[in-house]
Amino acid sequence: MTTGEDTLICRNVWKVFGSRAADHMAALGPEPDPARLAELGLVSAVRAVDLTVRRGEIFVIMGLSGSGKSTLVRCLSRLIEPTAGEILFNGQNLLAASEAEMTQIRRHKMGMVFQHFALLPHMTVLDNVAFPLEVQGIARPAREARAREIIALVGLAGREGAFPRQLSGGQQQRVGIARSLAVKPELWFLDEPFSALDPLIRRELQDEFIRLQSRLKKTIVFITHDFDEAIRLADRIAIMKDGGVEQCGTPEELVMNPATDYVREFTRAVPKAKVVRLSSLVEPGPRPEGIDCLPARATVADAGPAFLGGAGRVGVEHEGNFLGTVGRDAVVRLLLGGGM
Amino acid sequence: MTVRTGKPFGGWLIWTLALAIAAAVWLWGEALVPFAFDYPKGWRIPAARWIGSFVNWLVKDAAVGPVAFSDLTRFVAAVIDKPYQLALALLADGWQVAEGGAARQVVPPLAWLAVIGIVALAGLWAGGPGLAALMAAAFAFVAVFGQWHSAMVTLASILVAVPVGVAGGLMLGVLSWRHPWFESLLRPLLDLMQTMPVFAYLVPILILFGFGPTAAVVATLIYAMPPMTRVTTLSLQRLPGETHDLARMVGCTPRQTLWRVLVPSAREPLMVGVNQVIMLSLNMVIIASMIGAGGLGFDVLTALRRLDFGAGLEAGLAIVALAIALDRLSQAVARRGYRAPLPGGIVARHPYLTAALALILLCFVLGLALPAVQGYPEAAQLSTSAFWAAAVEWINVTFFDTLEAVKNTILLWILVPVKRFLVGMPWAVAVALLGLAGWRLGGWRLAVLVAGLSFLIAATGQWEKAMITVYLCGISTLIALAIGIPLGIAVAGRERAWMVTRTVIDTLQTLPSFVYLMPVVMLFRVGDFTAMIAVVAYAVVAVIRYTVLGLQGVDPRLIEAGRAMGCTDWQLLTRIRLRLALPEILLGLNQTIMFALSMLVITALVGTRDLGQDVYIALTKANPGNGLVAGLAIAFIAIIADRLLAAAARAQRQRLGLEAA
Ligand SMILES: Nc1ncnc2c1ncn2[C@@H]1O[C@H](COP(=O)(O)OP(=O)(O)OP(=O)(O)O)[C@@H](O)[C@H]1O
């Protein structure tokens, strides 16, 4: 798995909407009671969030509508000002940065994909993708070359001259993705990028997204309200409810060890075979002769064909190293609900 | 604001009591409180004199440091005048040199065929062949009826006023979007600009800028800019949050954010504002000609003064033709959307521009040899003037007695008694009753506003004229309601009928208001009755529109529920549909009153004796104080009616549960 050092850290971040929210927060102390805030006519959209995003991982923030996901991600990029807390990006405190510094950080280190695409209607695909570079004052030939490169990467080569309204929803979001990647951002925010799309197209773009990430290895904060999508994409998931984080962990951890009833409700319907990875069932040992090997990232469901083919055990390897084997009975026990 | 709905009984009691006291004061109070009947001269606020000396001071002495106010007006005049002279030369007059006593034309203006070709090309570019045909037909109509030169003079001033108005409105709109304090300063000013009759500020403009096209363009700008300002602020506010986020995420500077992201994204609603500026500028054409805009407006005005209906109608219809053409063109441009630039050299990339330039050149060369290409041949012009004169003659001879009888009956039985009643009512009683209505509908703040404004009307010595205005406006509004609401009910449920009606009322609204006046004057000559008919004809459109809007907006499930309960159609209409549509209908009433007030000033031309006449007289005497004070009084009446009706509509919506208390 591609995890690295901590890139984005947020500590006790709050966002409270309402008049004189900051004053009230200060008056109520470090642990304000949500009911008390509501009495004052304030909405606490994000409350006491602690998160750590590691370099190169896909960090998914999952929650139902109104749970504060968008607000949180806008706090992370400081599109809105958090009411309290601390946000560190590569060790720099973003909340202490001046507006000019923030502009520089956003221009060069951050990219964002929007739910409703936010493409500029008066620009062609090429100009839309080149827009972040144009804003930085990069000359036309250079920015167009970069834009063409990235348009090809998202599979839209040949449509550079089209206008947004001439594209389908899926294609429009590809443009949105290309635009956010044009500046080679280090940190990539995606706010429900596929929610406005039809299920089939959504699936197609998810695959595309996984393919892109395997090449680009960005640090990603991905928002969704779709738990299946979260499981497909995430290295780690944070589940939000009413502005707070209920639980944060790998999809497996959430499914196998839900921390609260709320998380259990969510994960109940998820087929375990699709979540649990071979790496968590592996029994270390020497490599048997002639055994089939699967990557540690593969899920139990991925190993299904091998077992159906008659194998009693399959081998597990990670980046060329042999880790051990997984037995048929361990898989059966998992599927029957007995745990690991 | 708190709204007292109260128990119906309590409301009844208060009103009965108040009306009884009012009646008592009116009948027996004259000896006790004479000042309540005639506002004492000694207490008058000399507002007209103050304003007059203020304007004089502005023109003569006002200065900020070394920059005198007159420098500012001179600067504005220059900014407007130079482009106007250019447009005028290009379209109407050509370039001339003085030679001896007379002027000799060195370069002719654009040939009429070239202009028609250009507008057709513009139509083709924006909307396709259909629009191209419409544009060509509209301009050909103008040429055939011999209105070409006047129409081009008018077009020249529109060509200057519209870009300046759009740019100015955009700036102000952006500023008030950026700075809430600016908006809160600007909004009341915009409200006032839109409710005050244009005539009221014609005189100050005349004094500041002198008689001529510049003053006319300035007046047009004041009239046409407010909607653009509002539309700009609103459409910037309405843009999705994501668009703003995008601009910040890619690190746009404020200027890039505005011009590269927000304004282009808001293009469609902004084009609605542009369309409004065009239409309002055309609306102003006739009024602007009173302070020196020549062209079609001037033709209509002189025709009206001569009572030459044929000529007035033709010039009026030429304005309508221009209005329709420009309206459709601007709407098509708004819908057109962005297109990819064409490949190739400079000629291939701009086919329309190239074609237009080629056409101009061709017509210029041909025009040297064939005068018919340069100017529309006089021999081929049509005129319907004689026909109209004959028609009017015929109607007047044949139906004189009938028309006269209708007019006299209505005058005698409705107009005169109402006028007597309103003019006779003591001003203090009226102010008190208005205040009470304000308090009942919208709390004490509304009461203070309403009573205060009506007191100011009395205090500036305009009570009687104001009452005549109220009487004409009130009766016209009632008649408009009596015609418009049944008509609205009749067409609301029928798709086809509504389509036809809507086309008709849309067209009626593009007609300049003066056009309504002519046929009526033709039949009934000048006077209150004529004014009333013209106002009704002009204002009924708003009633129909809002009635239909309200009825169509009623939740169909409620109608089904009513039907399920066994309501008859009549019960359905009176108990459910009309009741739920009432807020919209009240809004329509509001609009109707505004329409009626704006039309009233125009009817002053046909000899009413209300505030409109004062404004008009002030204009002819170039007396800024009187004109503005009378204009403000009309604006006050409009504001009082507007606020009271808005409060009534709000109370009604709350009672129906459509809006939280
Ligand atoms: N500007 C604002 N002022 C007041 N309340 C706000 C504002 N923005 C968001 N909220 C409130 O904050 C809460 C969280 O909103 P947010 O948009 O972050 O939810 P979300 O999880 O992104 O939901 P969705 O899936 O619908 O996008 C909601 O209750 C919302 O009403």
Ligand SMILES: [Mg+2]
């Ligand atoms: Mg959201």
